[in-house]
Amino acid sequence: xxxxxxxxxxNHSSSFRDPSGYVFVDNNVLKRAVLPKYFTQYNALKSxxxxxxxxxxxxxxxxxxxxxxxxxxELIPEEIPFxxxxxxxxxxxxxxxxxxxxxxxxxxxxxxxxxxDATAFNIAFHRGNPIFIDTLSFDFYTPDSPWKAFKMFVQxxxxxxxxxxxxxxxxxxxxxxxxxxxxxxxTTSLLPRKSKLNPTILTNIHLLAKAxxxxxxxxxxKTKKIKVKKxxxxxxLDALYSFIQGLNVNxxxxxxxxxxxxxxxxTALDFKKNQISEWISYLDLKTVxxxxxxxxxxxRSFSHDLDFAIVGDIDENAVDLNYQKxxxxxxxxxxxxxxxxxxxxxxxxxxxxxxxxxINRLNKCKPxxxxxxxxxxxxxxxxxxxxxxxxxxxxxxxxxxxIEFPNRDDxxxxxxxxxxxxxxxxxxxxSEENFEKDFCVFFDIKKRVAIPKSNRILxxxxxx
Amino acid sequence: MIVLYFDPxxxxxxxxxxxxxxxxxxxxxxNVKAKIQNFFSNKKVEKPNQDSINIDEDENNS
Numbered sequence: 001x002x003x004x005x006x007x008x009x010x011n012h013s014s015s016f017r018d019p020s021g022y023v024f025v026d027n028n029v030l031k032r033a034v035l036p037k038y039f040t041q042y043n044a045l046k047s048x049x050x051x052x053x054x055x056x057x058x059x060x061x062x063x064x065x066x067x068x069x070x071x072x073x074e075l076i077p078e079e080i081p082f083x084x085x086x087x088x089x090x091x092x093x094x095x096x097x098x099x100x101x102x103x104x105x106x107x108x109x110x111x112x113x114x115x116x117d118a119t120a121f122n123i124a125f126h127r128g129n130p131i132f133i134d135t136l137s138f139d140f141y142t143p144d145s146p147w148k149a150f151k152m153f154v155q156x157x158x159x160x161x162x163x164x165x166x167x168x169x170x171x172x173x174x175x176x177x178x179x180x181x182x183x184x185x186x187t188t189s190l191l192p193r194k195s196k197l198n199p200t201i202l203t204n205i206h207l208l209a210k211a212x213x214x215x216x217x218x219x220x221x222k223t224k225k226i227k228v229k230k231x232x233x234x235x236x237l238d239a240l241y242s243f244i245q246g247l248n249v250n251x252x253x254x255x256x257x258x259x260x261x262x263x264x265x266x267t268a269l270d271f272k273k274n275q276i277s278e279w280i281s282y283l284d285l286k287t288v289x290x291x292x293x294x295x296x297x298x299x300r301s302f303s304h305d306l307d308f309a310i311v312g313d314i315d316e317n318a319v320d321l322n323y324q325k326x327x328x329x330x331x332x333x334x335x336x337x338x339x340x341x342x343x344x345x346x347x348x349x350x351x352x353x354x355x356x357x358x359i360n361r362l363n364k365c366k367p368x369x370x371x372x373x374x375x376x377x378x379x380x381x382x383x384x385x386x387x388x389x390x391x392x393x394x395x396x397x398x399x400x401x402x403i404e405f406p407n408r409d410d411x412x413x414x415x416x417x418x419x420x421x422x423x424x425x426x427x428x429x430x431s432e433e434n435f436e437k438d439f440c441v442f443f444d445i446k447k448r449v450a451i452p453k454s455n456r457i458l459x460x461x462x463x464x
Numbered sequence: 465m466i467v468l469y470f471d472p473x474x475x476x477x478x479x480x481x482x483x484x485x486x487x488x489x490x491x492x493x494x495n496v497k498a499k500i501q502n503f504f505s506n507k508k509v510e511k512p513n514q515d516s517i518n519i520d521e522d523e524n525n526s
């Protein structure tokens with residue numbers, strides 16, 4: 001192979017679409033390069049005080065200029081410890097990301113600029129709030145011009161939100177198979193007829209889809225003549241904002257009443273919280289990933305001393321509840337994520353390198369401890385995954401593992417075994433002894449404590 | 465103005481003026497409705513405590 005000829009040799013594999021610049025990693029620090037093509041815009045955004053203002057209002061990630069040459073301006077943005085993708089967000093997260101984008105567009109237009117793109121990947125959740133992370137997404141606003149990123153906004157935000165309103169939050173996973181947003185034709189085919197009675201959906205989705213179909217094979221000779229008055233565009237943004245703000249999704253949850261419904265009396269739950277809290281402070285752990293963390297109730301009992309806690313769950317509503325609590329209680333160090341451990345988020349995009357898999361991101365982030373509480377019986381009995389494979393998986397990203405093992409007398413374990421019917425005997429291996437034997441291939445068991453008034457054992461393990 | 469790296473969609477651009485006009489009607493009619501409700505109601509209809517699209521220039525969120 002010959003040497004890669006240009007600056008793209010060290011750029012971040014997610015960053016190649018926009019020619020204004022690119023993101024790269026330099027000595028483990030994420031940096032953004034601004035290319036000469038974008039210098040005029042960048043200098044105007046800087047000298048007009050626009051960057052300062054959007055950063056002050058919490059709309060854009062803060063950055064520092066680290067180097068300026070004729071060929072490139074280097075920026076160091078504030079570090080975000082863990083990036084979650086739109087297809088790992090709950091309904092309310094996507095909704096807040098959409099509102100944030102509209103807010104930024106309105107503010108930009110009012111200041112003489114415009115968002116030139118509106119992909120959901122330009123938003124990250126940082127300290128509990130959505131924030132815009134693409135510093136080079138702004139361009140000058142040409143008076144009375146249409147918003148070129150409008151279709152992108154509809155495909156990335158409005159369409160999935162409206163679909164989830166009618167079909168439940170599971171449909172948001174469509175964003176995983178369509179990383180450029182859900183095609184308008186697919187959205188209209190999935191929406192019920194009654195959605196046409198809503199003027200916002202009728203115009204912004206159905207009419208838009210029809211127009212796109214009609215002009216599909218035409219190039220834009222006419223676009224210079226198209227005018228959308230500034231006042232009307234701002235009204236359009238207001239209308240979209242208020243419509244999205246009012247959108248909701250109704251669906252019963254699998255786990256949202258988990259702590260009210262099952263398995264634990266208060267003594268056992270308090271014991272578990274205190275025990276984990278004690279281990280975490282004893283070992284001085286600063287970062288954790290809770291796989292199967294429900295709405296974050298457990299993590300909240302010790303999160304005050306942590307730098308951050310990634311809290312994953314398979315249930316969209318539990319993740320949503322967690323996000324709502326983060327907003328209410330201002331839990332800046334909790335990062336909610338939709339996570340199905342039997343089908344973890346894969347790597348996506350060009351060369352499978354544009355969007356990273358969850359395993360890859362956890363490997364890079366290396367949380368001090370992995371938490372797997374009331375989870376292993378679901379992986380083992382519902383997912384049929386052998387203990388050894390689960391142990392190998394948990395040994396991937398952290399030095400410590402805090403894991404809870406419910407034995408065969410536990411009610412949930414019994415239910416899961418009974419559901420196996422004729423296949424039940426296949427799970428005779430499910431015992432404390434086998435669990436410990438297989439996990440000891442990868443871990444040393446440091447502590448082993450029976451949780452009172454339950455049939456569960458809590459383990460602290462350290463990787464060998 | 466720099467060149468876009470994606471296709472904004474000709475249909476989307478052409479129809480946007482119409483959608484924006486319709487949105488203006490929606491916003492206008494909502495405001496009128498709120499004013500009428502306020503006029504006939506003894507209690508003022510207060511807007512729920514929700515985030516606004518407008519930025520308060522004095523507020524510091526960073």
